[in-house]
Amino acid sequence: MHVVVLLVSCSWAVILCPSVHAYENLALGKKTWQNSPVVHIDVGSTRYNLGSGRAVDGLKRDLSWNGGHCVASKHSQSTVEWRVDLGEIFSIHHILIQYVTGNKEWGVDNPYTKYFLGFSVFISNTAKKEDGMLCFRDTYFTRATIPNPINITCPYHGRYVIYYNNRTHKPYSDGYSYYASNELCEVEVYGCPSPGYYGEKCNLGCPQNCKDRHCHITNGICLGCESGYLGAKCNQECQDGLYGYNCADRCSVNCVNPEDCDQITGNCFKCQQNCQDRRCHITNGTCLGCLPGYYGEYCSIPCPQNCQDRRCHITKRTCLGCLPGYYGEICSFECPQNCLDRRCHITKGTCLGCLPGYYGEICSLECPQNCLDRRCHITKGTCLGCLSGYYGEICSLECPQNCLDRRCHITKGTCLGCLPGYYGEICSLECPQNCLDRRCQITKGTCLGCERGYVGARCNHECQDGLYGYNCADRCSVNCVYPEDCDKLTIVMSVKKNCQDRRCHITNGTCLGCLPGYYGETCSLECPQNCLGRRCHITNGTCLGCKRGYLGAKCNEECPDGLYGRNCAFKCMGCMDPGSCDKIEGDCNGIYSLL
Structure with missing residues (x-):
């Protein structure tokens, strides 16, 4: 058994009843x-989630404010407002509102009734x-009588349904909360899903x-009638002599007969056949508009043939637009031949655009020869x-x-760019000499990379000791005795000070050559002292030549008596x-033969 309560105020009713499923x-x-x-x-x-969308999610099993099925608002509010956007205008029958109960019996002792009131x-x-x-405003419910859920009959058309409550005018009625609060668990808006239907x-x-x-x-009673109709179902045409919405306007006395008045616009009928929509002036019969291709008071004169869409001014004959290639009041002049698409100003004849290679008002001037694609400003x-x-x-x-x-x-x-080796606005400045491939940044001149052995924005700094190669990115071999012994350009290093040019093999440190006077793998051995020029073989130390007065592989043997000079090749005389x-000069030391 269901209890039905009918509450009527103004033009709406509130009904506490089971849900209606027809809508x-x-x-x-x-x-x-x-x-x-x-x-x-x-x-x-x-x-x-307690956001506003909880009131239209179809969930209302848990009616506690923190159960995840209901909406909640902040505390201590003087007004609360909630709305749903239906997306378009619909015909609405009734609205069901389910308020929070805390999952407790609804009634005077329920703590949430005081927030629902009003x-x-x-x-x-x-x-x-x-x-x-306004569909409904609560001015008479008490904590003991306010229903939950509540059905509100509201047969109106609309897009937005808005729930509102406030605590702004003291003193409040008995049982009202001090602050406004919104704890809607579900708002269901029932109506027809397609506009234009009822039942x-x-x-x-x-x-x-x-x-x-x-x-x-x-x-199904109309909420208003289109112009020219009246009645509950808007199925009655206006009486002769009346027209407009709800037939509230009276036709002009200039209509010959009342039945000649258009019941929608009030214009008189029986216009000339070329009048647009057969509409003409209510008193003198002149057309209010002409069918395409005609002009004049009674639309009896054809428009000029070159008018676009054959349309011209209703009284002056001038074209409202011209066919492509023509201009003038009646489109009787041809556009200049170099106009783009042969289109020109309707009155002046100046081109609206030029063919490539031409410019000027009538596109009669040629563009400069070095223009890209021969295109220039019109x-x-x-x-x-x-x-x-150029x-x-x-x-x-x-x-x-x-x-x-x-x-x-x-x-x-x-x-827009420079040849390799140059930079500057007009590429007139040379890149620093140690830039890799002589390439540098086009405006600042900073190198895009450095040759081996150099580093820095302009590659003007040699690598630090112990580094070598491009951008000084490689670390010298651990076989270098000292970091400064590493060649900063190549992978060759010097391990001993007696290596020629201080260059040695990168992996084993053996000298690639020795300074004069030294030999051995690391040039640590001195050549025999009597070697000519102190030069000897790099590996076995044999002299490459002897000083005068000496001979032998290591020049450690004096010339035999009676011989002197280089390689002991000369006889004493x-x-x-x-x-x-x-043995060096061949002198007899003061004792000469008498022969």
């Missing part, structure tokens, strides 16, 4: 909004409740002459781009010779005693 819930899953929302709440390790419901075509219709099954079409096809959702003749190697307004200036591909800025002449002969 569809138009609010389910639609976009919502509320002021001062509580977005979510954490209960233990679970986070519950609420209002609006239907509006905008997001503002002030622009809409419990929404299968009956509204009468065709209802304004905007809007009618009452239960009885009025100034300045090039829209230049051939490679710049300037008319591309008459040559780009600097060091520009990459001879390309430069069209107006400034600054290079005139010495009484061969042993007295100087």
Whole structure:
């Protein structure tokens, strides 16, 4: 057994009854909004979403405010507002509101009844409740009598359904909460899902002459009539002599007969056949518009043949537009031949665009020869781009010779890129000599990379001791005795100070050559002292030649008596005693033979 309570105020009714299933819930899953929302709440390790969309999610099993099925608002609010956007204007029958109960019995002792009291419901075509219709405002419920859930019959058309409550005017009625609060668990808006229909099954079409096809959702009575009609179903035409919305306007006395008045616009009938829509002036019969191709008071004169779409001014004969290739008041002149698509100004004949290679008002001037694709400004003749190697307004200036591909800025002449080895606005500056491949940054001149052995923005710093190669990125071998012994250009290093040019093998440290006077793998052995020029074989130390007075592999043997000079190749002459002969110069040391 169900209890039905009928509460009537103004033009709406509130009915506490079981849910009606003849209409569809138009609010389910639609976009919502509320002021001062509580977005979510954490209960233990679970986070519950309390946003405005909870009131249209179809869930209302848990009616506690923190159960995740209901909306919540912040505390201490003077007003709360919630709305759902149905997406378009629908015919609404009733609205069901389920308020939070805390999963407790609803009644005077339920702590949430005081927050529900005093609420209002609006239907509006905008997001503002002030622009809409008040469906219901609670002014008489108490904590003991307010129903939950509550069905509100509201047979109106609208896009937004707005729930509102406030605590702004003290003193409040008995049982009201001190602050406004919004704890909606579900708002269901029932109505017809397709505009223009009514009835419990929404299968009956509204009468065709209802304004905007809007009618009452239960009885199909029009909520307004289109112009020219009246009656509950807007199926009665206006009486002769009347027209307009609800037939409220009276036709002009200039209509010959009342039945000649158009019931929608009030214009008189029986116009000339070329009048547009057969409409003419209500008193003198002159056309209010002409069919395409005609002009004149009675639209009896054909428009000029070159008018676009054969349309011309209704009284002056001048064309409203010209066919391509023509201009003038009646489109009798041909556009200049170099106009793009043969289109020109309808009155002046100046081209609206030029064929490539031409410019000027009538496209009679040729673009400069160095313009890219021979295209230039339609009025100034300045090039829209230049051939490679040229710049300037008319591309008459040559780009600097060091520009990459001879390309430069069209107006400034600054290079867009430089040949290798150059930088600067016109590529007139040479890159630093130690830049890798002589390439550097086009504006600053900083190197894009360094030759081996150098580092720095301009590659003007040698590698630090112990580093070598490109950008000093490689570390010298551990076989170098000292970091400064590493060659900063190559992978060759010096391990001993007696290596020629201080260069040695990168892996075993053996010298690639020795300074004069030294030999051995690391040039640590001195050549025999009598070697000519102190030079000897790099590995076995045999002299490459002997000083005068010596011979032998290591030049450690003096010349035999009677011989002297280099390699002991000369005989002493005139010495009484061969042993007295100087083995270097061949002198007899003062004792000569008498022979």
